[in-house]
Amino acid sequence: MKFDTVIIGGGLSGLVCGIRLLQHGHRCAIVSSGQSALHFSSGSFDLLNALPDGEVVTNPQKSVKDLIRMSPCHPYAKLGGDKFCELAGESEAFLRGIGLSFQGDSMGNHYRITPMGTLKPTWLSTSDFAVSKSERELPWRKVSIFNIAGFLDFYPQFIADEFAKIGTKSDIHLFSLPGLDHLRRNPSELRSTNIARILDKESNKDELIRILGKAAPDSDAIIFPACFGLENANMLPALGRATGKPIYLIPTLPPSIIGIHTQQYMHDYFIHSGGVYMLGDTVKRADVEDNRVTKVYSYNHGNIPFSANNIVLATGSYFSQGLIATRSRVYEPVFDLDVSFNSDRKDWYNRNMFDSQNYQEFGVKTNETFNALRKGKVVENLYVSGAVLEGFNPVKEGSGAGVSILSALFIADKILSK
Structure with a gap:
């Protein structure tokens, strides 16, 4: 099966990347193993709520330079401050352009009301919230x-x-x-x-x-x-x-009606735009030759491979098994890509569950254009998007959705520019 791009993972990042590619005429397929984390989301999208030192962020566009200085391996640091601001605005236009109604913008966080009645900063919230x-x-x-x-x-x-x-x-x-x-x-x-x-x-x-x-x-x-x-x-x-x-x-406690609706809506939009969405399938291995992915194989299709000019890995983090943690290491299961993690397991976590947890920042290593690294070498046609990336803490920073959306749009534009 031949495509221009195959995306592994059908959550927020995979769908955003896929829809963007389809809008420019690419033949695109998504292979998704099941439910994405959107089913358990608040219904709001965070861009940047706090810096790594805990300082509260009110204007993500103004604070991104401080974030880059503190976390040079952060996905936003790889984008750079100017590109971050540009993509944040494009993200808002993209979501509204496909028919999703949100309030908010990247020039200033607003506050959504949590199920407990407290106020939490965020970037975009559905218009009914x-x-x-x-x-x-x-x-x-x-x-x-x-x-x-x-x-x-x-x-x-x-x-x-x-x-x-x-x-x-x-x-x-x-x-x-x-x-x-x-x-x-x-x-x-x-x-x-x-x-x-x-x-x-x-x-x-x-x-x-x-x-x-x-x-x-x-x-x-x-x-x-x-x-x-x-x-x-x-x-x-x-x-x-x-x-x-x-x-x-x-929002209520999970499952999230707004999250499920967003997932279903984007899934349907992808299909109606001409994309191929293979739900309930998992990519198990790949052929890599001369630092390029030539074929990928899934459980459902056995020895019938997918081939594409570009592959996007958007499998998520531990929740969706985009990353696997054993007692001694953290690894990426499809391509065995290079993963950043602390060698001493005692440094993975903090006993106070409300403190920052180091394992949240573990992830796949990439270069500045989000090409995956494998045995220290760049895989030229394999890109990494979203929660599986290294260098950020989505919980403490409030940056999970932002990283997923901005990296997806950046990668799609990189593919389209070839």
């Missing part, structure tokens, strides 16, 4: 918070308590629908994905309008768990128009 421009106040004097009776992945009282600390009052409403009763019999079934399939039904619209109509007359907005939009993107706007109050979502 409850956000604030300031961490010290919310844009509403009073809100009405709604939750499904028995739903344990959303905490209205915690949210109300946190809101009260920064001057916003709340009233709380619990409700149910007949369609939710069978889910409630088993608490493990009363999850956001199952709830969304019921709330998205047009047959429940009138009852939801009646329930939301109980919001306090003096409330400025309605707050609701992110349990809409899995199968019906029109329901939430319709409810807002009917109630006469803006309705904002707060």
Whole structure:
């Protein structure tokens, strides 16, 4: 099977790279083993929330030079400050251009509301999310918070308590629908994905309008768990128009409806643009000759190889087994690429789980153009994108989505320039 580019990994980074290539006429295939980390995401995309020394970042474009100085192996350092700023703007235009609606920009982080009601800086949030421009106040004097009776992945009282600390009052409403009763019999079934399939039904619209109509007359907005939009993107706007109050979502604990929707939407966009998406398959090995990948082989296709002018490795980190950790080493399982990690296992982690963990920064080594290194040599047509890269801590820095998107666009443009 012959393609211009084969991408290994169908998460955020792989899909962004693939869609960009398809937009310029490349024949592109994605090989994906299963669910991506998007299914467990908050629904917001972080670009840069903190520097390695812990300093809070308010403007990623202004702070990227300090990051590069502190972390010279960081993916953003390989891009360089100017390219970072350029790609950040291109990323926003790219996502909106394919039909994903986000609020925010790289000139200044805003604050999304977490499932516990606290405020966390971020780069882009879906347009329906409850956000604030300031961490010290919310844009509403009073809100009405709604939750499904028995739903344990959303905490209205915690949210109300946190809101009260920064001057916003709340009233709380619990409700149910007949369609939710069978889910409630088993608490493990009363999850956001199952709830969304019921709330998205047009047959429940009138009852939801009646329930939301109980919001306090003096409330400025309605707050609701992110349990809409899995199968019906029109329901939430319709409810807002009917109630006469803006309705904002707060993410629940995983699984993430917004993340799943984003994954499905980008997957469908890739397919409709002419891409080949092979779900449930895993690349197991490759032929490398003269520092070029000539063929890759997957489990499902046996001895029938994929051949392409370019290969992009976007397999993610430990979560998706893009990196494998044993007691003595960390390795990349497909190409056996060079991986940076500390030789002493005691240096991999810190016993305080809330401190920075060194293993988060382990990853595949690349040159300045994200070509993979194998036995110290550059693999000319193999590029590495996203969470599998070395040199950054996505948790402490709040940079995971940014690295995935910016490296994907950079690599796609590098391929297209050949």
